[in-house]
């Protein structure tokens with residue numbers, strides 16, 4: 001009988017990378033003061049015995065770090081392991097436990113480069129498992145529920161936080177401390193309640209199987225950095241980033257991705273020297289940057305990130321620049337993904 005149910009259940013692999021979901025604090029009152037990335041994947045799985053009702057779950061520790069310390073090499077390592085698992089016949093879905101600080105970057109990266117329609121779900125928590133009202137257990141349970149559900153196929157990389165199913169492309173950590181931290185300007189795709197998913201919308205942008213990018217073809221990512229726009233800004237950071245080897249600079253601009261008149265000449269000069277300039281917005285939710293609005297992008301040969309926030313624009317620029325150095329191609333990619 002047991003063997004029969006095991007056969008019916010989906011096979012889900014949990015790839016653990018660290019973060020607060022694997023964190024531990026000194027007391028149950030420590031919801032914000034704790035060390036991230038302490039617990040191994042076996043402990044995470046053992047902490048939620050109900051996972052066994054949803055899927056045949058096994059775990060792998062890919063790394064053990066707080067997500068603010070994730071590097072491009074870590075992204076590639078994780079991405080390549082996800083692709084190997086997605087290719088194997090005995091894997092139906094993949095869950096990645098991850099710190100929340102850069103979770104949106106990893107989720108978007110995987111959304112761009114994994115050539116599979118199998119569910120890939122990235123999940124974290126805002127409180128460590130040792131805290132009162134810890135959110136990791138339920139978030140993980142929901143992630144495994146979504147990853148083992150056939151309905152989740154072909155919807156791009158997903159994120160399950162706070163009972164919601166979000167698109168890995170759109171979602172962003174918009175609040176810290178609170179458990180309702182992850183929001184998308186375009187709304188969640190669905191909800192998970194008691195291990196069952198309820199879907200309401202689909203992503204309109206290219207992803208996974210419809211993406212022109214493939215992790216198997218990517219061996220390194222180019223240097224792309226971000227500089228912040230604010231009152232009284234100077235061009236120092238932009239110039240320093242370029243001097244340090246940045247192939248593209250994401251302008252985390254004010255408002256519509258506007259650029260201070262004190263910075264414009266430096267960006268025009270950098271572009272002439274081959275550095276791509278990509279205008280995005282650092283408004284907290286729902287940045288929306290259009291070509292030639294605020295700045296003459298056609299004349300300057302700059303690119304706009306449209307609705308992608310600066311950290312997501314960095315991910316797309318890196319992936320795109322593994323294939324093209326042409327600013328018009330880059331702009332096409334920014335419209336399509």
Ligand SMILES: NC(=O)C[C@H](N)C(=O)O
Nearest residue numbers: 019020066067099100101
């Ligand atoms: N809530 C968290 O996971 C935050 C932690 N700093 C991390 O990103 O690893």
